[in-house]
Amino acid sequence: MPDKLEITNNIRTLRFFAHEMTQQELAEKAGVSRQTIIAVEAGKYSPSLELAFRIADAFGVPITEVFSYTK
Amino acid sequence: MSYQEKRTLMSIITSVLLMVSYSIYAFGKAGMEHINDLQFWAKTILIFIGIGIVVLIILQIVFHILMAISKAIRAKLSENEVDEEEIGRSMRVETTEDEMDKIIEMKSNKFGYTIMGLGFMAGLIAIAFGASAVAMLNILFFSTWTGSLIEALMQIRYYRKGIQ
Numbered sequence: 001m002p003d004k005l006e007i008t009n010n011i012r013t014l015r016f017f018a019h020e021m022t023q024q025e026l027a028e029k030a031g032v033s034r035q036t037i038i039a040v041e042a043g044k045y046s047p048s049l050e051l052a053f054r055i056a057d058a059f060g061v062p063i064t065e066v067f068s069y070t071k
Numbered sequence: 072m073s074y075q076e077k078r079t080l081m082s083i084i085t086s087v088l089l090m091v092s093y094s095i096y097a098f099g100k101a102g103m104e105h106i107n108d109l110q111f112w113a114k115t116i117l118i119f120i121g122i123g124i125v126v127l128i129i130l131q132i133v134f135h136i137l138m139a140i141s142k143a144i145r146a147k148l149s150e151n152e153v154d155e156e157e158i159g160r161s162m163r164v165e166t167t168e169d170e171m172d173k174i175i176e177m178k179s180n181k182f183g184y185t186i187m188g189l190g191f192m193a194g195l196i197a198i199a200f201g202a203s204a205v206a207m208l209n210i211l212f213f214s215t216w217t218g219s220l221i222e223a224l225m226q227i228r229y230y231r232k233g234i235q
Contacts, residue, residue, distance in 0.1 A: 004235075024164050032169040035073040035230070044233020045171050 005069040011041040014059045029058035074165040076230050083223045093119045175229040183222030190214015
């Protein structure tokens with residue numbers, strides 16, 4: 001089995017640069033609960049590809065600017 | 072604590088209280104008088120399941136109302152005005168069931184089903200060793216309850232620790 005990838009995200013930084021967008025606002029834009037945004041931001045939950053794209057879309061940036069991984 | 076965690080915690084407390092009241096009733100005087108009356112036990116279990124469902128639905132509604140009220144009070148205290156639309160939007164964001172909830176539900180269901188399955192096996196073994204049908208019925212009921220309790224506890228654990 002291949003080694004697990006460590007997925008990190010820049011959601012907190014992107015929220016800051018998006019005029020301090022709140023987690024609730026991001027949750028609304030991505031169509032999920034605030035709890036899910038909190039979990040994704042804290043690295044406790046790796047979102048589906050669809051949600052990852054929706055989060056990136058909420059910031060208007062490519063997905064690679066939101067999520068990155070290390071081997 | 073998130074909405075989902077509070078809701079799960081509420082269902083745990085409800086089911087524990089119901090099981091305690093079932094145990095007091097069924098293993099008290101009433102149960103001892105009908106120790107081999109399968110019909111009595113089936114009726115008792117059905118009644119308690121019914122009560123459980125009704126109580127849970129009522130509590131969910133009350134919980135939802137209380138949550139909206141607490142949001143309104145908080146808004147009033149911090150901004151001195153209550154924006155109903157904002158509260159509605161905030162409630163929707165808190166209570167939305169999304170992909171993470173579904174994954175957590177699936178993962179914790181696994182534990183619940185395993186315990187229910189083990190309970191079914193325990194019931195069959197009890198019958199095989201000469202226990203009564205009443206004993207099997209109670210083993211099945213308790214294992215179903217334990218399964219759903221573990222399921223709820225696992226849900227809270229996943230919400231707290233996260234899922235990778």
